[in-house]
Amino acid sequence: MNMYWHELRANLRSLILWSVGIVSLIAAGMAKYAGFVSAGDSINALFAAMPPAIQAIAGSNRLDLSKASGFYGVCFLYIAVMATIHASMLGANSLAKEERDKTSEFLYTKPVSRTQVITSKLLAALTNIVILNLITWGSSLLLVGYFGQGEDVSRYIRTLMAGLFCIQLLYLSFGSVSAAFARKPAAAAGIATAIMMGTFLLSMLIDINSDLDVLKYLTPFKCYDAKLLLPPNGIEPVYLLLSAGLVVVSIVAAYLLYQRKDLAV
Amino acid sequence: MNILMHELRMYRRSTLTWVMALAATTVFFLAMFPAFHRETAVVTQLLGAFPQLFREAFGVSVDMMVSVVGYYTFLIGYIALVGAVQAMNLGTSLLSREISGKTADFLLTKPVTRSRVVLGKLLAGLVILAFTNLVFITVSCATAFIVSSESFDIKLYLLLSFIVLFMQLIFYAIGFVISTIARRIKSVLPLTLGTVFGFYIISLFSSAIKDDSLRYLTPFRFFDTAYIVNHAAYELPFVLLGLGIIVVAFGVGFVVYRRRDIPAA
Numbered sequence: 088m089n090m091y092w093h094e095l096r097a098n099l100r101s102l103i104l105w106s107v108g109i110v111s112l113i114a115a116g117m118a119k120y121a122g123f124v125s126a127g128d129s130i131n132a133l134f135a136a137m138p139p140a141i142q143a144i145a146g147s148n149r150l151d152l153s154k155a156s157g158f159y160g161v162c163f164l165y166i167a168v169m170a171t172i173h174a175s176m177l178g179a180n181s182l183a184k185e186e187r188d189k190t191s192e193f194l195y196t197k198p199v200s201r202t203q204v205i206t207s208k209l210l211a212a213l214t215n216i217v218i219l220n221l222i223t224w225g226s227s228l229l230l231v232g233y234f235g236q237g238e239d240v241s242r243y244i245r246t247l248m249a250g251l252f253c254i255q256l257l258y259l260s261f262g263s264v265s266a267a268f269a270r271k272p273a274a275a276a277g278i279a280t281a282i283m284m285g286t287f288l289l290s291m292l293i294d295i296n297s298d299l300d301v302l303k304y305l306t307p308f309k310c311y312d313a314k315l316l317l318p319p320n321g322i323e324p325v326y327l328l329l330s331a332g333l334v335v336v337s338i339v340a341a342y343l344l345y346q347r348k349d350l351a352v
Numbered sequence: 353m354n355i356l357m358h359e360l361r362m363y364r365r366s367t368l369t370w371v372m373a374l375a376a377t378t379v380f381f382l383a384m385f386p387a388f389h390r391e392t393a394v395v396t397q398l399l400g401a402f403p404q405l406f407r408e409a410f411g412v413s414v415d416m417m418v419s420v421v422g423y424y425t426f427l428i429g430y431i432a433l434v435g436a437v438q439a440m441n442l443g444t445s446l447l448s449r450e451i452s453g454k455t456a457d458f459l460l461t462k463p464v465t466r467s468r469v470v471l472g473k474l475l476a477g478l479v480i481l482a483f484t485n486l487v488f489i490t491v492s493c494a495t496a497f498i499v500s501s502e503s504f505d506i507k508l509y510l511l512l513s514f515i516v517l518f519m520q521l522i523f524y525a526i527g528f529v530i531s532t533i534a535r536r537i538k539s540v541l542p543l544t545l546g547t548v549f550g551f552y553i554i555s556l557f558s559s560a561i562k563d564d565s566l567r568y569l570t571p572f573r574f575f576d577t578a579y580i581v582n583h584a585a586y587e588l589p590f591v592l593l594g595l596g597i598i599v600v601a602f603g604v605g606f607v608v609y610r611r612r613d614i615p616a617a
Contacts, residue, residue, distance in 0.1 A: 101542070108550065116557060165553040172549055176542040187452075187539065276541040281373070283545075284434065288377060291430060296384040297391075 090204060094181065094211030102215050105173045109166055109219070110226045116162040117234040120155060150314050155235030156243050159227065160313035163247050166223060167254055167308065168287065174216050174255040175279040178262020181208045182341075183275035186351045201346055209263060209338070216255040224248045243318055250311035250322055253330045257307050258283065260337035267344035272351055304329060355464070355472030359446065360479060367480050370438040374484065375491045377434050381427045382495040385420055392418045420500035421508050425577035428512050431488075432519040432572065433552055439481060439520035440544045443527025446473040447609065448537040456614045466610050474602070477524060485517045508584060515575045522571045522594050523548060525601035532605040536615055568593065 151157035182205070185191040194204065227244050258279075265278035290308035293299045303309035310326035447470070450456040459469060492513055496504070527544065531537060551570040558566035558573060567573040567590070574590040 104546075108546070112553065112557075119557075119563065162557075165557060168549060168553065172542070172545045176539075176545065180539060180542070184539070273539075276539060280437075280541055280545065284373075284437070288380075288430060288434075292380060292384060295381070295426075296387045298387055299384075 088207070090199070090207035091211050094208055095214060098177065098181075098211065098215050101173075101177075102218060105169065105219060106222045109169055109223050112165060112169065113162060113223070113226050113230050116165075117155075117159070117230045120158040121234045123152070123158070150317075155231055155238045156240045156317070159231050159240060159244070160247075160317070163251075163313040164308070167251060167311065170216075170219060170223070170251055170255050171258050171283055171287075171307075173219060174258040175262040175283050176276060177212045177215055178259040179266045179275040179279040180262075181212050182263060182266035182345065183269065183272040186272035189352070191350050192352055195350065202342065205342055205345055209341075212259055212263075216252070216259055220248060220252050220255060223251065243316070246316045246318070246321055247311075247313060250316055253322070253327065254307045254311055256334050257330055260334045260341065263341040264337040264344070267341040267348060270351070353472070355469060356476045356479075359473055359476030363442070363476070363480055367484065371484050371487050374431065374434050374438070374488050378427070378431055378488065378492045379495050381430065382420075382424075382492070382499055385423050385499045388423055389418060419502065420496050420504050421512070421581065424496070424509060424512055425581060428515050428577060429555075429572065431492075432516050433548070435484070435488075435516045435520045436523040436548045436552075436571075437544060438484065440523040440527035440548055441540055442477050442480060443524040444531045444537065444544055445540045446477055446528070446531065448531040448534070448540060451536055451615055452538060457616050460614060467606065470606055470609050474528065477528075481517070481520050481524060485514075485520070488516060489513045508581060511580055511584065511586070512577065515577075515580075518575065518591075518594055519571055521598055522574075525598040525605075529601040529605040529608075532609040532612065535613075571597075 150160040152161065180187075185194050195201070224244065227248070228241060231240050231244065261282050262275075262279040265282070266272075266275035269275040269278055286306040287308060289302060290306045290312075293303055293306070293309055304326075307330070310330070311322065316322060450459055460466065489510070493506070493509065496509060526547070530543070530547075537543060552572055554566060555570040555572035558564075558570070567576075571594065574594050575586060576590075579585075579587055
């Protein structure tokens with residue numbers, strides 16, 4: 088329990104910074120919506136007439152920008168990218184920072200097992216992403232409600248936040264497993280970054296070329312795409328199962344690898 | 353000279369990794385061109401029906417859009433994103449890793465002035481960036497020749513390619529100045545990713561809603577690809593702004609580092 092609280096305190100500053108970043112992103116986005124909606128009709132008609140490949144590149148396919156929900160859906164990709172960076176860095180650094188800051192000898196000579204250390208650190212990280220998710224949820228509801236001109240988007244936002252949480256969990260566990268896997272502490276964040284950038288760029292590639300559609304299972308950015316989650320659709324069970332499987336496998340791998348890891352001292 | 357050579361040796365592996373990542377991104381995206389071409393060719397006719405609106409939205413002619421150069425204008429943003437992460441990571445870590453690795457006392461007690469230390473490191477970074485761009489541009493042009501069945505304007509293609517170098521220099525300078533001002537940077541990647549993606553999200557957002565006032569705020573929109581394609585030149589005010597940022601950041605970094613307090617091990 089001590090370790091849990093210590094971790095929470097250690098991550099507090101970065102959590103505050105990321106929350107401020109996300110809230111200001113939503114605020115700026117929705118404030119723009121108010122000005123945009125009056126001039127938006129012609130642009131939407133234009134977008135609708137364009138071929139999917141070009142729409143994809145312009146970053147606005149099948150989301151109606153004249154509606155608050157569509158506009159928020161466009162913002163969602165950016166929110167997801169930010170939450171992804173937060174979660175992967177958190178996962179990688181929670182475990183790796185003891186070696187990096189040369190405090191691992193101190194920590195691992197304490198009368199606690201490695202399992203206990205990992206568990207407390209992962210729980211603290213989980214708490215962090217839950218808080219970030221709730222802050223995103225709350226501020227989205229408030230800001231979309233304020234700028235949204237009466238459209239009821241709470242259900243859509245709920246679905247999106249569930250998707251966001253899945254993305255966060257996935258990248259948190261990817262980060263943890265890369266920390267357990269990396270030989271050098273500095274490499275942990277590097278591997279996590281490679282996974283993050285790789286999946287992000289892959290989702291862009293799929294947008295450009297529909298022949299690559301089968302690859303969508305490889306990138307969470309496609310599985311939890313804002314336009315797929317528009318009501319009445321929810322999250323597809325396949326993606327949920329796939330994500331749950333990946334999270335479980337990564338976490339178990341992180342535990343197993345970290346148990347026997349040769350700590351860099 | 354010793355410092356320069358030492359830094360180049362230290363960054364050999366990470367540079368090779370980044371160069372490969374950048375080249376792979378370029379090749380993968382360019383390899384989608386034939387599919388993109390097929391998809392757009394069918395609707396070029398349809399789009400020709402309202403060229404006026406179209407030009408308003410994109411500022412590029414339809415013919416250009418469906419050529420490899422037009423396709424490249426979309427890709428260059430993604431490539432610049434990867435490049436910017438590399439450059440800022442490099443710029444931030446060059447000086448800060450001495451402090452976080454507790455080797456600053458060793459280095460700074462050597463009979464060299466701080467200015468020479470900074471100069472050696474800065475030059476090493478510039479050499480790395482030059483090498484990166486050399487490989488990137490070669491790979492990019494070669495791939496373009498292979499995937500494009502028609503000939504294309506090589507000057508425009510090179511102008512677009514050099515955006516990556518410019519972007520890298522700007523983020524390199526930003527990273528450098530942050531590393532001289534911040535007292536102690538524990539881990540470089542979260543800082544880098546936060547900053548680069550922050551600017552990237554502002555640029556995506558501002559182009560999605562066509563807000564040009566935000567262009568001055570984010571280096572990712574300093575180089576408007578539509579303008580480059582139409583005028584075969586960069587926009588002078590933004591080039592000057594970019595150069596200004598680079599010069600000021602280098603200057604401030606130098607002055608600050610000469611007198612700053614170095615936390616000893």
